Amino acid sequence: MKTNQMMTVKIGNFGILEIGHKTMMGKVSQVLEMGNRNRNRKAKNLEPIPLKEILRKQDLWEFIISRHTQLLRNSNCGDSPHLKNSHSTSDFSPAM
DSSP states (O other): OOSOOEEEEEETTTEEEEEETTTOOOOHHHHHHHHHHOHHHHHTTOOOOOHHHHHTOHHHHHHHHHHHHHHHHHSSOTTOGGGTTOOOGGGOOOOO
C-alpha cells in the first residue's frame, strides 16, 4: 500500500493518537493535548503548555528533520524535485 493510512492508537490512560502506519508519526498537537489534560499536570497546578512553546524547541525540530530525512532515504521518492532541497539539522533554526 502506497498511502500512509492513519491508525488510532490508545496510549494507556493518556488518550488516543492518530499515527501514520508508514511514517509512524503523529501530530505534536495531539501529544501536547494529552499532556495538558494529564491529571499529574493539573494536580501540580501547572499551566497548559502552548503549541508555540513546543515548536520553539530545537530538539523537536532536529528530531522531525532527522526522521523526515530517514523516511526520504527509505522511500522511492528521492528523485522528486521538491525533495532535493532538504535541510540538514546543522543549518536549521526555528524562526519563532
